[in-house]
Amino acid sequence: MNTIETLEQKEKKYTKEDFTSDQEVRWCPGCGDYSILAQMRRLLPDLGVKKENVVFVSGIGCSSRFPYYMDTYGLHGIHGRAPALASGIKLANPDLTVFVITGDGDALSIGGNHFIHLCRRNIDVTVLLFNNRIYGLTKGQYSPTSERGKITKSSPYGSLEEPFNPVKMALAAGATFVARSMDRDPKHLEATLLEAARHKGTSFVEIYQNCNIFNDGAFEKYTNIKTRFDNVVYLKNEQEYRFGRENDKHLFWDGHRFRVEEWKATEKPLTHTTDNLPASMEFALAELSELEDFPVPVGVFRKRQAETYDALLTKQIEEVKKSKGQGDLQKLLESGNTWHVD
Amino acid sequence: MSQSTHLDQVTIRFAGDSGDGMQLTGTQFTNTTAMVGNDLSTLPDYPAEIRAPAGTLFGVSGFQLQFSSHEIHTPGDQVDVLVAMNPAALKVNLQHLRDNGIIIANADAFSIRNLKLAGYEQNPLEDGSLEGFQLFSVPITRLTREALVDVAMSSRDKDRSKNFFALGITYWMFSRPLEVTLKWIEEKFAGKPELIEANKKALNAGYSYALATEVFTTTYTVEKAKTAPGTYRKITGNEAVSLGLIVAAEKSGRPLFLGGYPITPASDILHILAKYRHYDVKTFQAEDEIAGVGSAIGASYSGALGVTASSGPGIALKSEFIGYAVMTEIPLVVINVQRGGPSTGLPTKTEQADLFQAFYGRNGEAPLPIVAAKSPADCFQTAMEAAHMAIKFATPVFLLTDGYLANGAEPWLIPDVADIPEIKEPLALAGEEYLPYKRDPKTLARTMAVPGTEGLEHRLGGLEKEDLTGNVSYDPENHHNMVRLRRKKVEKVAGFIPPPDFSGEERGVLLIISWGSTYGTVFSAVEEARKQGRQLSWIHLRWINPLPEMLGKLIHNFKHVLVPEINAGQLVKIIRAEYLVDARGFDRVRGLPLQTHELVEEISSYFEEQ
Ligand code: SF4
Numbered sequence: 001m002n003t004i005e006t007l008e009q010k011e012k013k014y015t016k017e018d019f020t021s022d023q024e025v026r027w028c029p030g031c032g033d034y035s036i037l038a039q040m041r042r043l044l045p046d047l048g049v050k051k052e053n054v055v056f057v058s059g060i061g062c063s064s065r066f067p068y069y070m071d072t073y074g075l076h077g078i079h080g081r082a083p084a085l086a087s088g089i090k091l092a093n094p095d096l097t098v099f100v101i102t103g104d105g106d107a108l109s110i111g112g113n114h115f116i117h118l119c120r121r122n123i124d125v126t127v128l129l130f131n132n133r134i135y136g137l138t139k140g141q142y143s144p145t146s147e148r149g150k151i152t153k154s155s156p157y158g159s160l161e162e163p164f165n166p167v168k169m170a171l172a173a174g175a176t177f178v179a180r181s182m183d184r185d186p187k188h189l190e191a192t193l194l195e196a197a198r199h200k201g202t203s204f205v206e207i208y209q210n211c212n213i214f215n216d217g218a219f220e221k222y223t224n225i226k227t228r229f230d231n232v233v234y235l236k237n238e239q240e241y242r243f244g245r246e247n248d249k250h251l252f253w254d255g256h257r258f259r260v261e262e263w264k265a266t267e268k269p270l271t272h273t274t275d276n277l278p279a280s281m282e283f284a285l286a287e288l289s290e291l292e293d294f295p296v297p298v299g300v301f302r303k304r305q306a307e308t309y310d311a312l313l314t315k316q317i318e319e320v321k322k323s324k325g326q327g328d329l330q331k332l333l334e335s336g337n338t339w340h341v342d
Numbered sequence: 343m344s345q346s347t348h349l350d351q352v353t354i355r356f357a358g359d360s361g362d363g364m365q366l367t368g369t370q371f372t373n374t375t376a377m378v379g380n381d382l383s384t385l386p387d388y389p390a391e392i393r394a395p396a397g398t399l400f401g402v403s404g405f406q407l408q409f410s411s412h413e414i415h416t417p418g419d420q421v422d423v424l425v426a427m428n429p430a431a432l433k434v435n436l437q438h439l440r441d442n443g444i445i446i447a448n449a450d451a452f453s454i455r456n457l458k459l460a461g462y463e464q465n466p467l468e469d470g471s472l473e474g475f476q477l478f479s480v481p482i483t484r485l486t487r488e489a490l491v492d493v494a495m496s497s498r499d500k501d502r503s504k505n506f507f508a509l510g511i512t513y514w515m516f517s518r519p520l521e522v523t524l525k526w527i528e529e530k531f532a533g534k535p536e537l538i539e540a541n542k543k544a545l546n547a548g549y550s551y552a553l554a555t556e557v558f559t560t561t562y563t564v565e566k567a568k569t570a571p572g573t574y575r576k577i578t579g580n581e582a583v584s585l586g587l588i589v590a591a592e593k594s595g596r597p598l599f600l601g602g603y604p605i606t607p608a609s610d611i612l613h614i615l616a617k618y619r620h621y622d623v624k625t626f627q628a629e630d631e632i633a634g635v636g637s638a639i640g641a642s643y644s645g646a647l648g649v650t651a652s653s654g655p656g657i658a659l660k661s662e663f664i665g666y667a668v669m670t671e672i673p674l675v676v677i678n679v680q681r682g683g684p685s686t687g688l689p690t691k692t693e694q695a696d697l698f699q700a701f702y703g704r705n706g707e708a709p710l711p712i713v714a715a716k717s718p719a720d721c722f723q724t725a726m727e728a729a730h731m732a733i734k735f736a737t738p739v740f741l742l743t744d745g746y747l748a749n750g751a752e753p754w755l756i757p758d759v760a761d762i763p764e765i766k767e768p769l770a771l772a773g774e775e776y777l778p779y780k781r782d783p784k785t786l787a788r789t790m791a792v793p794g795t796e797g798l799e800h801r802l803g804g805l806e807k808e809d810l811t812g813n814v815s816y817d818p819e820n821h822h823n824m825v826r827l828r829r830k831k832v833e834k835v836a837g838f839i840p841p842p843d844f845s846g847e848e849r850g851v852l853l854i855i856s857w858g859s860t861y862g863t864v865f866s867a868v869e870e871a872r873k874q875g876r877q878l879s880w881i882h883l884r885w886i887n888p889l890p891e892m893l894g895k896l897i898h899n900f901k902h903v904l905v906p907e908i909n910a911g912q913l914v915k916i917i918r919a920e921y922l923v924d925a926r927g928f929d930r931v932r933g934l935p936l937q938t939h940e941l942v943e944e945i946s947s948y949f950e951e952q
Contacts, residue, residue, distance in 0.1 A: 088644070113629055
């Protein structure tokens with residue numbers, strides 16, 4: 001970072017109040033969304049971008065009220081389509097810092113198509129998926145991340161569907177930054193979101209979010225401080241896959257799959273890397289959250305540098321201008337065969 | 343020796359298999375005819391299948407063109423010259439050929455197999471059934487092969503040049519120069535010398551054959567049309583829309599952003615605009631129709647001119663987002679190149695049946711301005727007007743064209759860019775007092791503040807807005823007020839658009855009200871009826887919402903009101919509801935433009951009734 005930028009930031013040092021809008025927050029008391037909102041307001045001053053250059057875009061659902069509570073530019077969109085709005089916003093003005101706020105129903109059910117194509121294109125926006133494994137705003141139907149057998153209003157005898165694994169989807173769709181965090185781990189959440197926001201390209205963060213009204217305790221095992229350390233493995237770049245209350249267990253890669261083993265210091269311990277993990281390991285790691293007897297990985301799965309769509313578009317425009325010259329309207333209208341009448 | 347005859351106007355139709363290159367042949371004839379200085383109007387008419395099975399009736403692809411030494415407005419009802427490359431093409435198109443019309447048929451294609459495929463029991467070229475026509479049965483395939491005997495390619499490949507041979511015949515027949523097409527061949531097949539050679543040779547051979555043999559006895563000349571001075575080019579509707587958008591973007595200082603998804607017959611707008619990166623045009627081929635419009639709205643929100651182009655089925659998918667743009671009051675141009683419906687319908691055919699979709703195809707009270715182009719060249723002006731009103735009123739605007747306008751071509755007097763007015767619609771600036779939903783009393787439009795503007799951060803969304811602040815509001819009276827304001831805003835557009843085309847007296851027996859691409863047919867029919875002494879008046883609507891203020895008074899001065907449309911009667915219902923008059927519709931929903939003579943007959947019936 002050069003000195004001029006740093007100076008400018010100093011002048012413009014915001015506090016979290018600068019990002020707090022005058023709208024009353026209307027989530028249920030105790031909802032996990034509050035924590036996510038608080039971390040976002042806290043980290044934005046550290047991101048070092050002017051607040052008028054920040055846009056929050058959302059779809060429909062409880063989480064999608066988020067933009068109203070941020071004193072930045074914001075678009076509360078329509079169900080599932082935030083990535084489409086965000087793509088247009090970013091491509092029309094690449095100087096903007098764009099966030100997509102979405103939920104499990106919004107991103108993976110009605111908006112599944114937009115979500116995967118956003119990841120594939122690697123447009124520089126940051127997606128926060130509030131996963132509460134339920135439809136909250138419509139008062140409690142099973143969602144595409146609800147577990148099979150879940151009893152809800154729309155599945156009184158149990159849901160028949162296999163859930164999606166959002167991290168697996170984002171990895172497969174080609175997002176260049178993929179992470180998971182939890183509403184009840186505010187420090188980790190703040191750090192993860194900040195890292196996601198700083199990443200150039202499509203950044204995806206799945207956030208385990210408790211809906212205490214319709215799906216209370218869905219992530220209790222991972223979020224409760226008493227059980228967390230036996231059930232969560234924190235992913236850290238260049239560090240071993242160790243976990244457990246006593247930090248006494250780790251994930252062992254046998255070349256095909258992970259196994260949970262007692263931690264023994266070895267000469268060459270397996271360490272996590274976010275920029276070039278082999279596809280098989282990356283996928284196996286993502287799959288752990290679906291398996292019994294395995295800890296759920298929380299942290300950054302992937303962080304890879306790749307050209308963004310927005311940068312490529314800008315570059316292409318410059319290149320065409322260089323080879324064809326800046327367009328001239330009169331010439332444009334007169335292109336092709338013309339004839340003259342006196 | 344051949345003799346030369348002057349003609350005023352000619353309609354020619356090229357027809358063959360969808361793999362025979364008939365669209366290309368027709369386009370070449372059109373380009374040359376434009377350069378010669380005739381007025382012209384074209385009708386490409388092709389199947390939805392890219393390569394329908396060869397020789398079948400449904401695989402026939404046609405290209406019709408009327409050209410004239412005076413102003414014309416339609417591609418012609420009846421065909422004077424039919425070029426039929428196979429039996430199926432003859433069978434499908436013979437009904438359009440006038441008595442004693444000319445047939446140029448590729449005799450080599452009238453094999454037993456092809457005759458059977460076309461449903462002929464005997465060869466019509468030989469059985470005398472074409473007696474009422476001037477038949478020229480030419481072995482085009484064989485002659486093309488002979489002309490290309492020295493070209494190193496397979497006979498299969500040589501056969502592909504036979505359309506150029508046919509084109510050469512017609513160039514001789516209508517005294518057209520070969521240069522435009524020769525030059526085009528060189529550019530089109532650059533880097534493929536054998537194709538350049540083959541196609542040029544075939545074209546020349548066709549011309550020479552017609553000249554040298556005494557098969558054809560007459561050449562025809564059609565004088566230059568007397569048109570306004572200036573520089574002209576040939577333009578299709580999709581080209582004109584694209585150019586209009588680029589000009590509007592530059593004149594408004596808002597870079598063009600097109601969010602689209604491939605769909606017939608609108609894709610060409612995406613193709614054309616994708617070429618103009620050096621005009622700062624950003625095209626985004628989205629993952630679906632919904633993302634196409636969503637990205638366009640997002641781009642507009644960031645200060646671009648957001649546009650999405652599609653056809654009926656795609657528009658249906660976009661409707662939720664269009665309603666969102668109504669609510670958030672974000673500028674957006676939605677182009678519907680209408681095609682035959684419902685559902686997938688007739689993808690390559692024309693229709694005007696999406697007017698109701700544009701008017702009412704959204705949930706809630708979601709009014710928006712609607713403009714329809716009247717001719718291929720008019721697509722330029724309507725695109726600019728649509729963009730201007732979208733920006734001025736911060737609203738989505740529908741621009742309706744259709745398959746006929748999109749692919750049809752006509753000469754266009756190229757405007758001077760300097761004469762096109764700027765589109766000056768300000769954005770809110772940093773430091774201003776800003777209320778997102780405060781309205782300009784003249785237009786009732788709100789002013790946009792785009793991201794990046796310091797101090798004007800605000801939130802928008804699809805939930806009902808509080809007047810002035812734009813905050814979410816569930817207040818009953820506020821909702822009532824906002825519904826009214828959104829409607830009134832659209833009505834205000836009437837004060838900023840050109841008046842409709844009107845001709846005739848302000849009172850009388852019959853008033854015709856038309857819209858969109860039927861303009862040409864109605865023009866010709868009105869002209870014809872007036873020649874027959876009918877006193878009638880005609881109003882052609884370009885802006886359909888809001889309806890022109892003058893229409894309310896005018897319409898009650900007539901005993902009858904007739905609304906011709908290529909749908910089952912849509913504008914006519916709006917007119918009846920709006921003005922409480924007994925307006926009658928005239929509709930033929932065949933996927934083709936209306937025919938002039940049918941409309942003339944309909945008009946006559948109103949006068950005979952008296
Ligand atoms: S319904 Fe659930 S997710 Fe929605 S606000 Fe209430 S607690 Fe939060």
